[in-house]
Amino acid sequence: MTKRGAVLDCWLNRPEVRNAISTEVEDEWDDVLELAQGDDDIKVVTLQGRGPVFSAGADMKEFANTFRDPEPPAQSDNGDGVKMFDRPDRRDGANRRLWPPPAMHTPSLPRSWYFRKTLIAGVHGFVGPYAQRMLAPFDFILAADGTRFSWEQARTGSQNHPLAIYSFQLPMRVLKQLLLMGGWFDAETAHQLNLVQRVVSQEALPAEVASWAESASGLTIETIAAYKEGIHRMYEIAGLHSMIGVGNNINAHAAGSHGNDFHGTLRDSGMAAALKLRNAGVDSTITEVTTGARER
Numbered sequence: 136m137t138k139r140g141a142v143l144d145c146w147l148n149r150p151e152v153r154n155a156i157s158t159e160v161e162d163e164w165d166d167v168l169e170l171a172q173g174d175d176d177i178k179v180v181t182l183q184g185r186g187p188v189f190s191a192g193a194d195m196k197e198f199a200n201t202f203r204d205p206e207p208p209a210q211s212d213n214g215d216g217v218k219m220f221d222r223p224d225r226r227d228g229a230n231r232r233l234w235p236p237p238a239m240h241t242p243s244l245p246r247s248w249y250f251r252k253t254l255i256a257g258v259h260g261f262v263g264p265y266a267q268r269m270l271a272p273f274d275f276i277l278a279a280d281g282t283r284f285s286w287e288q289a290r291t292g293s294q295n296h297p298l299a300i301y302s303f304q305l306p307m308r309v310l311k312q313l314l315l316m317g318g319w320f321d322a323e324t325a326h327q328l329n330l331v332q333r334v335v336s337q338e339a340l341p342a343e344v345a346s347w348a349e350s351a352s353g354l355t356i357e358t359i360a361a362y363k364e365g366i367h368r369m370y371e372i373a374g375l376h377s378m379i380g381v382g383n384n385i386n387a388h389a390a391g392s393h394g395n396d397f398h399g400t401l402r403d404s405g406m407a408a409a410l411k412l413r414n415a416g417v418d419s420t421i422t423e424v425t426t427g428a429r430e431r
Contacts, residue, residue, distance in 0.1 A: 136167065141178040141352040142345075143171050150186025156265055157194040164269070165246045172251060178352045178359060180250075181344050182273075183257040192263020192288065195401055195409075244299075244379060248272040248367060251360035253351040257344035259337050264288050268297035274363070275351070276330065277344055278322040279337035284330070287422070290317035290413050291397040299378040303370060304330060312424050317417065320424040327426045 137144045145167055147154040171177045184190055247254060247269075256270050259279035264286050270276055302310060305328060312318040325331045335343045354362075401409035 142348045143177050143180045145182045147184040153188050153191035154184045155191050155194040157197050168250050179253040179348045181255045181348050188260030189258040189262050190266035193265035255347050257340045271297040271300040275332050277333045278331040279340045282322040285319045286313040287317040289314050302378050316422045318422045318424050
């Protein structure tokens, strides 16, 4: 992190794993927001990624390690309703895990949704679905030309997508292409879909983020908080909280076309083998989301 007057600049800094978002990274991000919220000098927080990509998304190796080898039938752990649940769609050797995951117990929005200061992201290279989920509540997103926004992990029945908030931002058939086909789109399409505000060269991205941060710091903290609370409250009244619950229900029943083996293959044979399995038989020219002006 670097503090520049009213701006706190932050970076995802795990380039050796393509800035994969682990539970530790999520906890650290929440801590950053708490720190910034309590600092009356800070009006804007920016987030960028070190290395060749912004973020591959969720730390899938961490997630794969939650799959357990077969054991005798398990009982409720301590009467709290969380059971070891048989998932017949999981591969042998990885078909039991805690179900439902804690995040599915109560519909909730991320901490960043309630952050009362301005959030700006600068993304490049690749943005996985869980990274898009992290970015969904951001106020402004700037993208480098050529950035790939991927939902391809949906083919595995992934729970790591920003369905709830995106349901208010994307057309229905775009959401269907992203989920049902494991789709993706580039930075220009993201701009045309109003998911990002600007597309610039990768070299110009840091300066563009700094310029937006400087412009956004002109308002008082009280005014920023009032505007954001008003806008977000309107989306909540329109049903955003209910959409979180719907998204959780979808996740609870999802089992992608290649989901049977992906996580176990990742655990046992590595990421390259798991991605080969996930992408088998997929035509990326069909799964790419384009707008009418860019149809090929």
